[in-house]
Amino acid sequence: MRKGMKPSMRPRKRYVAFRVYCDDRIEKEEFIRSLWGEATAFFGEERAAELNLWVMDYHPETGTGFLVCRHDRLEVVRGALGLVGRIGGRRAGIGVLGVSGTVKSLKRKFLNKVEKFKEEKGKIDFEGDAFNLVRSHGEFIDAVPERDELKARLKEQNRRFIGLTRKDIGW
Template identity: 35%
Template sequence: MDEEKRPKPLPPSLRGRRRYLAFHIISEEKVLLQDVINTIWHSLLNFLGETGTSRANIRIIKDTYDEKRQMGILRCSHDSVEGVRTALALIQRIGDTRVVFRVLGISGSIKATKIKFFGESRLTEFTR
């Protein structure tokens, strides 16, 4: 049998370094995740432009957004952290709702971001 030739994955030394931004949305009303995503992309494209946004390698991590606490995590490249923070700070409205984006902090992994800024514990609880 012929095995398919797959390209080798990049070694860690050649991959881009990533940073994870924990953010909190302060608003008069609850905002939906899809509205948050659209507003973040619009702000990034306006502030950084298409080239800057593509270099920033932005990803909004959907599994980490908490609609009750209005908190989430955004991934970007290490070079563009300050530009992304500025673009988030420029957001004033999501739809008709006035909002303030507050960056809680920056970390190098999702796990560390959850522990530092979302108050998740490192150990799972064991029951006997």
């Protein structure tokens, strides 16, 4: 009977938990396309091919997920994640929540306490400007401004919401 490969002989891997920050919902395919786009554009196809990069899990409703890569190419993967500034034409950023050698510990340490977005309604005031609430997640609030100058600034920066905190509006 054929035996499996010994654990010591298996290629070593690293699991990376990440969160996509964006004003819009980002689908898995869009995220994967952007990540591979950055990895191949910046590091080249030859180096990108060595990463053994695979997005194993992704939840568009929270923007969190985890990927696997070769343990000795973790630095390149971190670099590629850091260079993603736009996803599907929308401004975005990716934060690395943590790195682990097993999926079990990765989920336990970094992916258990992710805040979900909650829809909010109402008007608020911040430093003399009026805003319409859109959503909250944890201590963070996203709102749409009423002042035209701020609307133009958001458009220029390819964003939809002004980012505030609960403390800003006295909640």
